[in-house]
Amino acid sequence: MNTELYTGQLLSLADHAFSVACNSYGKTSLGLSTTIQFIEAVEPGDKLVARATEVKRNYRTRFYRIDIYHEQSLIATMDAVSYRKDHYFIDIKLTCSDILGYFYKSALFVHLQF
Numbered sequence: 001m002n003t004e005l006y007t008g009q010l011l012s013l014a015d016h017a018f019s020v021a022c023n024s025y026g027k028t029s030l031g032l033s034t035t036i037q038f039i040e041a042v043e044p045g046d047k048l049v050a051r052a053t054e055v056k057r058n059y060r061t062r063f064y065r066i067d068i069y070h071e072q073s074l075i076a077t078m079d080a081v082s083y084r085k086d087h088y089f090i091d092i093k094l095t096c097s098d099i100l101g102y103f104y105k106s107a108l109f110v111h112l113q114f
Contacts, residue, residue, distance in 0.1 A: 006042045013050050014066045014078040021052035022062055022082035028089050029062070029082040036078040046070045060084050 014036060022029040042048070049069050056063040066078040 007038055010038065010042065010048075010068055010076050011036055011078075013048060014068055014076065014080075017050035017052040017066050018064055018078065018080045018082070021054065021064055021066075022080075022084075023089070025084065026088050028085045028087045030085070032061070032081040032083050034078055034080045036076055038076045040070075040073055040075050042070065042075060048075065 015031075015034065018031065018034065019029075022031070047070065050066055051069070052064055052066045054062060055065050060083055062082045062084060064080045064082065066080060067074060068076040068078075
């Protein structure tokens with residue numbers, strides 16, 4: 001098994017879930033730092049789910065935890081910090097339901113199969 005390839009793919013999956021979560025307010029956000037811990041190995045054919053949770057929100061900074069699961073097993077966890085800019089990247093005239101529908105369709109829970 002090529003574990004280097006899988007760790008890179010896990011990092012990409014966690015980073016994608018982080019970017020969707022930190023940009024979900026409609027303002028452009030930049031990643032400041034990430035730290036990932038790999039807990040279990042991934043096997044070919046495993047279906048993975050990444051779940052991003054906002055832990056704390058300040059005026060400009062947001063703190064996230066991204067967990068990657070295979071079924072009920074925690075495969076990896078990433079702590080991440082983002083910086084929110086003033087620039088909106090979506091039309092601020094949209095309703096809350098429009099915005100929630102957009103991000104729901106954009107997969108707040110990101111699925112990946114090896």
